[in-house]
Amino acid sequence: MDTLLEDALGELFRHVTSGASPGLEITADERKEISNEIYASGFADLLLPQAAGGSGISLYEAIVLLKMEGYYNVPIPFAQTVVTRAWAHGHSVSLPEGTFSYASSALQIDAQTRSATLHKAWHGHWADHMLIASDQQCFLAHSHDRRILQTYHGGLFAAVAWPAQGLTRLDLREHAAHDLFNFSVFAMLAVTVGAMEKAFEFTLEYATQRQQFGRPVSKFQAVQHQISEMAEHVCAADMALQMAAAAGSNALTAPAAPQLAIAQFQIAHIADRIADIAHAIHGAIGISQEYPLHHYTRRIRECKSCFGSAQYWATEIGQRILQENNDTLLAVLTSAQDEQRTD
Amino acid sequence: MLTNLELARLPDHDEDLRQPIRAFIQENTQHLTAFERARSWMGFDADFSKKLAQQGWLGLTLPQQYGGADKGYFTRFVVSEELLGAGAPVSAHWIADRQSGPLILRYGSQAQRDFYLPKICRAQAFFCIGMSEPDSGSDLASIRTRAIKNDDGWMLNGSKIWTTNAQHSHYIIALVRSSGTAQDKHKGLSQFIIDLSLPGITIRPIHDLAGDAHFSEVFFTDVQLTPEALIGQEGAGWEQVNAELAFERSGPERLYSSMALVECFIRECRQQGWDSPPVQSTVGEITARLAVLRAMSLAVTAKLADGQNPALEATLVKDYGTSLEQDIPKLIDRCLGLYPAHMLSTELINTLSFVSQICPSYSLRGGTREILRGIIARGLGLR
Numbered sequence: 165m166d167t168l169l170e171d172a173l174g175e176l177f178r179h180v181t182s183g184a185s186p187g188l189e190i191t192a193d194e195r196k197e198i199s200n201e202i203y204a205s206g207f208a209d210l211l212l213p214q215a216a217g218g219s220g221i222s223l224y225e226a227i228v229l230l231k232m233e234g235y236y237n238v239p240i241p242f243a244q245t246v247v248t249r250a251w252a253h254g255h256s257v258s259l260p261e262g263t264f265s266y267a268s269s270a271l272q273i274d275a276q277t278r279s280a281t282l283h284k285a286w287h288g289h290w291a292d293h294m295l296i297a298s299d300q301q302c303f304l305a306h307s308h309d310r311r312i313l314q315t316y317h318g319g320l321f322a323a324v325a326w327p328a329q330g331l332t333r334l335d336l337r338e339h340a341a342h343d344l345f346n347f348s349v350f351a352m353l354a355v356t357v358g359a360m361e362k363a364f365e366f367t368l369e370y371a372t373q374r375q376q377f378g379r380p381v382s383k384f385q386a387v388q389h390q391i392s393e394m395a396e397h398v399c400a401a402d403m404a405l406q407m408a409a410a411a412g413s414n415a416l417t418a419p420a421a422p423q424l425a426i427a428q429f430q431i432a433h434i435a436d437r438i439a440d441i442a443h444a445i446h447g448a449i450g451i452s453q454e455y456p457l458h459h460y461t462r463r464i465r466e467c468k469s470c471f472g473s474a475q476y477w478a479t480e481i482g483q484r485i486l487q488e489n490n491d492t493l494l495a496v497l498t499s500a501q502d503e504q505r506t507d
Numbered sequence: 508m509l510t511n512l513e514l515a516r517l518p519d520h521d522e523d524l525r526q527p528i529r530a531f532i533q534e535n536t537q538h539l540t541a542f543e544r545a546r547s548w549m550g551f552d553a554d555f556s557k558k559l560a561q562q563g564w565l566g567l568t569l570p571q572q573y574g575g576a577d578k579g580y581f582t583r584f585v586v587s588e589e590l591l592g593a594g595a596p597v598s599a600h601w602i603a604d605r606q607s608g609p610l611i612l613r614y615g616s617q618a619q620r621d622f623y624l625p626k627i628c629r630a631q632a633f634f635c636i637g638m639s640e641p642d643s644g645s646d647l648a649s650i651r652t653r654a655i656k657n658d659d660g661w662m663l664n665g666s667k668i669w670t671t672n673a674q675h676s677h678y679i680i681a682l683v684r685s686s687g688t689a690q691d692k693h694k695g696l697s698q699f700i701i702d703l704s705l706p707g708i709t710i711r712p713i714h715d716l717a718g719d720a721h722f723s724e725v726f727f728t729d730v731q732l733t734p735e736a737l738i739g740q741e742g743a744g745w746e747q748v749n750a751e752l753a754f755e756r757s758g759p760e761r762l763y764s765s766m767a768l769v770e771c772f773i774r775e776c777r778q779q780g781w782d783s784p785p786v787q788s789t790v791g792e793i794t795a796r797l798a799v800l801r802a803m804s805l806a807v808t809a810k811l812a813d814g815q816n817p818a819l820e821a822t823l824v825k826d827y828g829t830s831l832e833q834d835i836p837k838l839i840d841r842c843l844g845l846y847p848a849h850m851l852s853t854e855l856i857n858t859l860s861f862v863s864q865i866c867p868s869y870s871l872r873g874g875t876r877e878i879l880r881g882i883i884a885r886g887l888g889l890r
Contacts, residue, residue, distance in 0.1 A: 382889040385877075388890065392826070399823060399827075403514065404802075426798050479787045479791055480791065482789065490777070494588070494589075497797055
């Protein structure tokens with residue numbers, strides 16, 4: 165893929181985020197404006213086939229674009245909207261226009277009244293629509309019926325509730341529900357890795373500019389070794405993401421569960437270490453509201469375990485390995501590629 | 508700035524080699540316990556190396572005219588990971604096959620290639636590498652072993668230490684000073700191929716903390732070398748050594764050092780029906796981290812295959828890989844320790860104990876963690 169799409173989206177995201185006052189929370193109007201501009205650009209359909217108005221690129225090729233939401237700290241759920249639209253197209257689910265968020269865990273759905281409460285919903289306070297998966301059922305929740313219980317600092321998550329009339333049950337096959345989950349996990353991971361890459365750039369740049377004891381702090385070995393370690397973790401996170409995307413043969417195929425579990429583990433496993441090093445190198449300025457590092461480290465820390473912690477995913481993976489008759493681990497590791505021989 | 512590693516896949520024709528070599532390894536290593544397999548590329552068995560050579564699996568990347576297979580980096584990746592993943596005793600030929608052969612091909616004279624490479628491919632010439640000295644570890648430029656030019660070639664005096672397999676090898680490729688002094692740092696160093704049966708050479712194996720003797724001290728006292736012992740250019744030893752390290756650092760040997768322990772642990776968990784969440788998460792963590800690292804290692808291999816020089820990426824992957832290799836015994840120990848009442852097999856106890864003790868060496872050989880992180884920092888523009 166040439167970098168045409170990448171350049172265009174980068175340009176758009178730079179533009180829409182340039183007006184936001186650094187460090188301060190964005191207003192609802194500003195957010196709406198940004199949302200409209202991105203939506204109007206047509207990028208929300210980028211995973212759709214060309215015939216359907218999309219760019220026809222694969223999920224693997226789209227990684228660099230999905231990561232940009234985290235990299236540019238874009239205040240709308242861009243990646244989730246993109247994968248949701250691809251999923252809906254692939255499964256012939258008709259969805260309304262607008263931005264989407266998704267939730268599948270830590271929610272209460274009242275069986276009697278079918279009202280729903282979510283205490284940590286990704287952009288829950290303001291995404292146009294929320295897809296809520298629960299016990300083999302999937303509901304579409306609209307913003308006009310939404311009750312915002314609390315908006316958390318940083319503006320990424322909120323506690324929200326819907327009354328019964330605000331939920332529309334979608335008639336999905338089990339396969340479609342799984343795909344939606346896998347797409348959503350992938351979108352969140354991509355955003356997280358994008359934030360990691362930005363935090364790494366900030367750290368690298370700060371270390372070479374900040375002078376102490378008469379020289380840049382990057383000249384100190386203790387600092388160099390921490391940044392080298394951070395580079396390794398960021399590189400591994402990106403590789404894990406690529407592995408998850410490569411398992412799908414085209415844009416409308418959701419990432420395969422085993423590879424996605426590995427990616428989710430790897431990224432959650434090293435997320436805090438990346439954020440810790442970024443802050444350690446920055447010193448006190450990194451803790452200030454004015455300096456933008458916290459936008460990225462907040463994303464890293466808060467998004468890493470949305471769908472389960474490293475330990476949770478490790479347990480999932482281990483269970484599968486232990487059940488896999490008598491294969492050696494080497495056989496499992498080296499067979500992953502065979503499963504990907506879809507072409 | 509850090510360039511991303513791009514996911515790569517093994518070409519199908521290289522992948523096709525996997526099953527035959529796996530079957531061969533299985534047949535020829537049946538007698539080995541996990542404790543023995545845990546030696547990984549320190550396990551010595553000259554007969555096994557000869558059998559591999561008969562199959563044509565040595566000198567894979569060397570040209571056919573020297574008895575090699577003329578294959579690329581991907582082929583070597585498949586063969587290496589099968590051997591290392593199974594804990595096959597590869598150490599006899601390992602250094603010759605991985606490093607010395609490619610070095611001789613690249614920097615050697617035609618006569619040197621004709622002489623050494625066919626022997627390497629037939630498992631008739633085992634090599635070791637002389638780098639460290641008693642007073643020169645990470646600071647390689649300070650080495651004191653010296654070759655002085657004379658009428659017959661070179662007169663060599665000095666010593667090397669921590670030389671893996673010196674006591675089993677036919678040749679050592681040593682980095683020594685051929686001109687100048689320690690103040691000249693990297694200038695004036697040269698590489699020599701030295702026949703270890705020459706008069707004036709004494710080899711003293713050093714026992715390690717696990718009771719093995721896989722490395723040695725090598726003393727050179729008035730060893731007369733022929734002019735042909737010099738490989739490459741006089742004074743260019745440092746550059747040659749560094750080119751060599753790029754090959755060394757990226758391979759699967761930085762993934763699978765603790766693999767025998769992992770397989771033993773998983774086998775025992777299955778046999779005993781241990782499948783509690785902590786056991787599952789331990790197996791899962793090891794699996795996931797290995798899978799990602801393998802993909803990173805493969806991505807570096809793809810860059811090599813593409814003719815690039817991924818020295819920085821290789822260094823990064825090596826450091827990351829050895830960190831995992833060293834975490835593995837700790838993860839397994841922590842997991843097993845949750846169940847003091849479980850009766851572990853003597854094989855698992857023995858293997859875990861061995862890997863726990865020897866694993867500090869994983870991040871020493873081929874450049875210490877501190878040296879590698881310094882190299883990465885330089886690549887990132889911090890130094």
